[in-house]
Amino acid sequence: xxxxRTIVKExxxxxxxxxxxxxxxxxxxxxxxIPLVPLLGAVMTRTLINGLFVLAMLPAIVSGIGPNxxxxxxxxxxxxxxxxxxxxxxxxxxxxxxxxxxSTPLAIVVxxxxxxxxxxxxxxxxxxxxxxxxxxVSLMNIGWTLLPYRSPVLRWPIGRGLRVTITVADFFQGxxxxxxxxxxxxxxxxxxxxxxxxxxxxxxxxxxxxxxxLAMKAVGDSRQxxxxxxxxxDRYRILGAxxxxxxxxxxxxxxSQSFGFIQLYEAPMFMGFAAVAAILIGGASVRRASxxxxxxxxxLMQALLVIAxxxxxxxIVGGIGGVAEITRIIVSxxxxxxxxxxxxGGD
Amino acid sequence: MSTQxxxxxxxxxxxxQGLHSTxxxxxxxxxxTTLFLIICALGLWVSGLPxxxxxxxxxxxxxxxxxxILALLIPVMAGMGLNFAITLGAMAGQxxxxxxxxxGIGGVPGVALAAVLSIPMAVLFGILIGKLLNxxxxxxxxxxxxxxxxxxxxxxxLLMVMVGSAVIPIVNxxxxxxxxxxxxxxxxxxxxxRAIDNLWSVSLPITGLASAALxxxxxxxxxxxxxxxxxxxxRRSGIKxxxxxxxxxxxxxxxIMTTDSLLNMVTVPVATFALVALVAIxxxxxxxxxIGQDFRAVGQDQHIAKVSGINVDRTRIIAMTISTxxxxxxxxxxxxxxxxxxxxxAHEAVGMFAIAALLIGGASVSRATxxQALxxxxxxxxxxxxxxxxxxxxxxDAQLGEFFRAFVAYGVIAASLAMHAWKRTxxxxxxxxx
Numbered sequence: 085x086x087x088x089r090t091i092v093k094e095x096x097x098x099x100x101x102x103x104x105x106x107x108x109x110x111x112x113x114x115x116x117x118i119p120l121v122p123l124l125g126a127v128m129t130r131t132l133i134n135g136l137f138v139l140a141m142l143p144a145i146v147s148g149i150g151p152n153x154x155x156x157x158x159x160x161x162x163x164x165x166x167x168x169x170x171x172x173x174x175x176x177x178x179x180x181x182x183x184x185x186x187s188t189p190l191a192i193v194v195x196x197x198x199x200x201x202x203x204x205x206x207x208x209x210x211x212x213x214x215x216x217x218x219x220x221v222s223l224m225n226i227g228w229t230l231l232p233y234r235s236p237v238l239r240w241p242i243g244r245g246l247r248v249t250i251t252v253a254d255f256f257q258g259x260x261x262x263x264x265x266x267x268x269x270x271x272x273x274x275x276x277x278x279x280x281x282x283x284x285x286x287x288x289x290x291x292x293x294x295x296x297x298l299a300m301k302a303v304g305d306s307r308q309x310x311x312x313x314x315x316x317x318d319r320y321r322i323l324g325a326x327x328x329x330x331x332x333x334x335x336x337x338x339x340s341q342s343f344g345f346i347q348l349y350e351a352p353m354f355m356g357f358a359a360v361a362a363i364l365i366g367g368a369s370v371r372r373a374s375x376x377x378x379x380x381x382x383x384l385m386q387a388l389l390v391i392a393x394x395x396x397x398x399x400i401v402g403g404i405g406g407v408a409e410i411t412r413i414i415v416s417x418x419x420x421x422x423x424x425x426x427x428x429g430g431d
Numbered sequence: 432m433s434t435q436x437x438x439x440x441x442x443x444x445x446x447x448q449g450l451h452s453t454x455x456x457x458x459x460x461x462x463x464t465t466l467f468l469i470i471c472a473l474g475l476w477v478s479g480l481p482x483x484x485x486x487x488x489x490x491x492x493x494x495x496x497x498x499x500i501l502a503l504l505i506p507v508m509a510g511m512g513l514n515f516a517i518t519l520g521a522m523a524g525q526x527x528x529x530x531x532x533x534x535g536i537g538g539v540p541g542v543a544l545a546a547v548l549s550i551p552m553a554v555l556f557g558i559l560i561g562k563l564l565n566x567x568x569x570x571x572x573x574x575x576x577x578x579x580x581x582x583x584x585x586x587x588x589l590l591m592v593m594v595g596s597a598v599i600p601i602v603n604x605x606x607x608x609x610x611x612x613x614x615x616x617x618x619x620x621x622x623x624x625r626a627i628d629n630l631w632s633v634s635l636p637i638t639g640l641a642s643a644a645l646x647x648x649x650x651x652x653x654x655x656x657x658x659x660x661x662x663x664x665x666r667r668s669g670i671k672x673x674x675x676x677x678x679x680x681x682x683x684x685x686x687i688m689t690t691d692s693l694l695n696m697v698t699v700p701v702a703t704f705a706l707v708a709l710v711a712i713x714x715x716x717x718x719x720x721x722i723g724q725d726f727r728a729v730g731q732d733q734h735i736a737k738v739s740g741i742n743v744d745r746t747r748i749i750a751m752t753i754s755t756x757x758x759x760x761x762x763x764x765x766x767x768x769x770x771x772x773x774x775x776x777a778h779e780a781v782g783m784f785a786i787a788a789l790l791i792g793g794a795s796v797s798r799a800t801x802x803q804a805l806x807x808x809x810x811x812x813x814x815x816x817x818x819x820x821x822x823x824x825x826x827x828d829a830q831l832g833e834f835f836r837a838f839v840a841y842g843v844i845a846a847s848l849a850m851h852a853w854k855r856t857x858x859x860x861x862x863x864x865x
Contacts, residue, residue, distance in 0.1 A: 413584030
């Protein structure tokens with residue numbers, strides 16, 4: 085009993101509830117004879133294309149600025165790169181690389197400015213980051229209307245500005261998904277996507293073990309201690325913000341090529357929250373995180389969302405459209421609240 | 432960018448002499464508000480909207496939003512920052528009005544019943560948020576914001592999945608979807624529509640004259656009364672300003688009545704404004720009570736408050752509960768004015784809009800007054816109203832104006848939060864150094 089209590093305390097009650105809920109969903113799916121293999125494929129794809137957003141949380145948490153609620157900044161940088169690739173009529177891998185290469189410098193600049201701001205507001209990073217993200221998404225709404233992109237694929241045929249969703253089927257849809265993919269008993273393994281997620285994970289993992297990475301971790305663990313040992317706290321926090329923003333920018337490129345659409349305007353608004361929730365479900369706290377939290381969290385979150393939908397369709401008579409949305413809202417905000425309550429408290 | 436000091440000093444630093452420098456100081460102290468005054472004036476001019484239309488629409492917007500924005504004041508006083516969780520109060524109001532409409536109770540009794548029904552729900556929500564915020568000290572605002580979204584999910588679960596199913600087996604084709612399960616996206620509130628607004632409508636100039644008379648009475652009695660607190664000069668100039676304003680309002684109202692201006696046709700929902708005024712007075716009154724002083728003490732320093740025997744946790748929970756109940760009533764006033772309920776969207780932006788308005792009025796995370804709420808509402812809603820037309824006139828696209836006003840709402844909150852946190856870190860550093 086005592087042992088059980090320590091396990092519950094260590095894993096966290098909400099995480100246990102979420103996992104139990106997921107297990108229940110899987111059992112129900114099996115009971116209702118919902119074919120699990122296609123669901124598994126969907127879970128895998130969605131985990132891989134959302135995975136980089138979750139990975140983007142890691143450097144931010146480790147460097148001490150906390151979960152990056154300002155992820156939309158990186159996503160906006162990535163969107164600008166994607167639009168450039170389409171504007172220049174690029175296709176295939178060239179398009180993907182150009183989108184990544186053009187958005188990276190932008191993400192570095194934006195991330196550095198963002199990190200500088202977060203250094204000024206130590207202790208309130210999460211709230212400031214959220215509203216800075218919101219502000220830039222709404223500022224870019226004006227940007228998407230005024231930016232001088234010319235391609236007819238991007239612009240509305242009549243009226244002003246860029247389309248809300250831009251189809252990339254003729255340009256680079258599925259370039260990574262289809263790279264070295266192979267099928268095992270009807271189950272498609274998208275090698276390209278797996279590499280696109282695991283290689284950045286590996287790089288970040290290695291980085292965290294480098295001298296700089298360890299110093300960053302020290303800064304995140306205790307600002308006072310790091311300062312006392314002569315580390316430039318502010319600089320490492322900026323580095324964390326930059327890394328997070330760049331990974332976010334690359335993340336949206338990977339996401340869009342698989343999804344098949346570039347989504348502008350309000351679309352990036354809440355992407356940060358989903359990523360924060362995912363890494364927290366994976367076992368991270370707002371002060372501590374690891375690569376395993378990223379991978380486990382990304383899988384659990386997507387499994388929950390993908391399996392909930394068909395199961396709800398079997399159980400609930402009325403409209404099921406909202407059920408996946410309701411699950412997402414309750415689970416992701418619930419886990420964020422739990423994580424907040426874990427740090428706070430005290431005096 | 433708010434220029435409010437973190438804690439209001441008891442004595443303001445001696446103002447520089449001369450009208451010019453006094454004006455400069457005043458503008459510096461009220462930078463945000465001045466900036467928005469200019470934006471609104473320019474927008475009004477560029478949009479070319481008829482003044483009658485703007486004034487009439489503004490009156491309705493202020494009457495329906497007034498109580499919601501006032502719901503924010505007490506948590507600010509108690510040091511809990513801007514209460515993004517007033518969305519929960521709004522949800523309580525919406526659930527109450529859905530019940531009333533389901534039972535078919537219309538008119539003033541319907542709204543009154545909804546106000547009563549919303550109390551237990553709002554109190555429960557307020558206590559829960561308060562308890563949660565006591566566990567997340569220092570991160571109250573992000574917690575209240577996420578709580579709003581979390582509760583939104585539960586609200587959707589209740590209304591989309593449970594209502595009409597075996598859990599809450601009601602049958603009402605007016606409210607429910609064709610399948611019999613789940614509430615419609617938009618519910619017609621015709622039976623309670625404008626119940627409070629239409630209770631007592633008076634034309635604008637007459638309302639102006641009446642309020643001028645009230646102001647004359649109030650400031651006149653203050654002039655005659657013995658001075659009790661505050662520096663004499665500031666008091667006297669305040670009274671003078673009030674009397675001048677009253678005379679000006681009376682003069683303008685009288686002049687309008689002699690013309691055949693369309694402003695004579697504009698009506699003011701006096702009953703709704705009376706309720707807004709009651710809540711404003713309540714906010715002023717509560718400062719003078721024991722609990723109000725507790726709010727203030729807790730807001731200034733939780734440790735000192737605790738040492739002086741105040742139950743800090745309980746005080747903070749009470750602050751959230753009052754705020755949530757006021758927000759529920761505020762949403763009821765909003766809904767009776769709109770006449771329909773966007774079931775799954777009406778509550779979502781409530782917190783953000785109210786907070787943006789309050790900040791534009793010159794409030795900060797740690798200080799907000801009734802006056803700032805009032806000014807903020809006028810400026811925010813003017814900007815909201817003129818933005819699309821101004822965007823069209825300036826850039827040939829009304830959509831750009833809409834994007835602009837959304838950006839301003841988010842931007843002003845972001846800037847204000849950042850300024851507040853920045854000042855706080857600076858203050859901490861200064862304290863550590865000295």
